[in-house]
Structures are given as C-alpha cells and as structure tokens.
Amino acid sequence: MIATTEKIEYGKEIIEFELLQEDRKTLSIEVLPTTKIKVKAPENKNKQDIIKKVQNKAKWITKQKRYFVDNYKKPDEKKYVSGECFRYLGKQYRLKVIKSNADSVKLKNGYLAVEYCLKTPSKLIDKWYKDKALSTYEKELDKCFQQFTTYGLTKPNLKIRKLTKRWGSYNKNSNTITMNIETIKANKDCIDYVIYHELCHCMYFAHNKEFYTLLESKCKDWSKLKNKLEMLIL
Numbered sequence: 307m308i309a310t311t312e313k314i315e316y317g318k319e320i321i322e323f324e325l326l327q328e329d330r331k332t333l334s335i336e337v338l339p340t341t342k343i344k345v346k347a348p349e350n351k352n353k354q355d356i357i358k359k360v361q362n363k364a365k366w367i368t369k370q371k372r373y374f375v376d377n378y379k380k381p382d383e384k385k386y387v388s389g390e391c392f393r394y395l396g397k398q399y400r401l402k403v404i405k406s407n408a409d410s411v412k413l414k415n416g417y418l419a420v421e422y423c424l425k426t427p428s429k430l431i432d433k434w435y436k437d438k439a440l441s442t443y444e445k446e447l448d449k450c451f452q453q454f455t456t457y458g459l460t461k462p463n464l465k466i467r468k469l470t471k472r473w474g475s476y477n478k479n480s481n482t483i484t485m486n487i488e489t490i491k492a493n494k495d496c497i498d499y500v501i502y503h504e505l506c507h508c509m510y511f512a513h514n515k516e517f518y519t520l521l522e523s524k525c526k527d528w529s530k531l532k533n534k535l536e537m538l539i540l
C-alpha cells in the first residue's frame with residue numbers, strides 16, 4: 307500500500323486529497339467530517355485515470371465538504387466542570403472537580419478526579435495531560451525503537467507540543483520526534499503507529515514506496531490505526 311497527496315482543480319478551488327493505493331478492486335471517495343478527502347484505489351491503477359475519476363466527482367466532493375463545514379461542530383470548548391468527558395488513551399472519563407486543600411489529578415473508577423486548591427482545574431488538567439503524554443511517549447518510543455536498532459540509528463530525541471494538524475513530526479537535522487500532546491487521547495496502538503511512522507522517517511524522508519514497505523513491516527495495521535486517529539478531531 308502507498309499513500310500520496312494529490313490535487314485537482316474545480317472552478318477556483320484546489321481540492322487536495324489523500325490517495326491510498328492498496329489491494330482492492332474498486333475506487334472509493336470519502337469526505338471525512340474534518341473535510342479531509344480520502345481516495346482509495348487499486349494498487350495497479352494508473353494515477354492519471356484515478357485523478358480523472360476524482361475530477362468527475364468534484365461537484366459532489368465540494369457539496370459534501372460544504373455540508374460538513376456548515377453542520378459539523380468541533381467538540382465544545384471545555385468548561386472544566388464536573389460531568390464533562392475527557393479522553394485519555396482511547397477511553398472516555400467523566401470529570402469530577404472538587405475544591406480541596408491540595409492540588410491533585412487522578413483517574414479513579416472511570417472518573418478523572420481533580421482536587422484543586424492553588425491552581426485552576428484547567429491548569430491542573432493541562433499539566434496532567436502533558437506529564438502523561440511525555441512519560442507514555444517515552445516508554446512507547448523505547449519499545450518501538452527496539453525494532454529499528456538493526457539500522458544503526460541513534461534513538462531520536464523526543465519533544466511534545468500542541469500541534470494543530472499533525473499527530474507527530476520528525477526533524478532530521480536535530481534527530482527529534484515531536485509528538486502532539488493531543489495524541490495521548492488516542493489508544494496506545496494509535497500512538498505506536500504515529501511513533502513507527504516518525505521512526506520510518508529516520509530512514510526515508512518522503513512518503514515513498516520504501517517508506518511504506520518499512521512501515522508495513524513494523525506496524526501491520528497502520529492503515530486501520532490511521533483511520534481511527536482521523537476520527538478524533540484535533
């Protein structure tokens with residue numbers, strides 16, 4: 307399987323889409339609620355033919371996109387009050403906020419229990435996510451990197467940040483993987499997929515055939531996990 311980014315023009319608009327060529331017989335076009343467009347096509351199909359088919363569907367694609375822009379709301383801004391749902395490692399937890407004489411955040415019986423005193427609940431939860439993200443990613447990176455030791459690579463440095471459009475990224479010059487803090491809301495398999503993806507960039511810069519062959523050998527289900535991640539809104 308191979309994934310590339312392609313584009314078509316429709317009126318004044320340039321429509322970008324992700325093209326996945328895989329072992330399948332038919333072509334499918336999907337517009338996700340995030341307005342991202344995914345096209346799946348047979349592996350051996352000519353790219354120009356695929357693009358032509360997508361072009362023929364441009365009107366429908368634009369209509370779908372507009373529908374999602376008009377009707378799809380981002381998850382509400384959090385108010386950090388009891389009862390709200392928070393995601394962590396693929397599960398949902400209900401928030402319980404209690405005024406107390408010390409600051410603490412804990413997962414307890416399906417609740418995200420926050421006791422606050424000096425700091426606000428939002429500050430405490432942000433910090434909790436950051437700490438959890440860093441320690442989880444460090445552990446998972448150690449684990450995933452085990453599969454890359456044979457290539458004579460130096461284990462990349464790890465940084466966390468709030469990224470708006472990506473789950474992770476890799477910088478070759480500083481040999482650093484930057485992971486989105488938000489990725490901690492996805493389950494561990496999804497987190498591992500992101501790490502494997504970035505580790506494959508240590509070997510190949512571009513998303514070319516060699517890149518995907520390597521990725522598939524390390525993370526067989528990467529395509530499924532990627533789909534799962536895309537259902538989470540950043």
Ligand SMILES: [Zn+2]
Nearest residue numbers: 503504507513
């Ligand atoms: Zn990449």
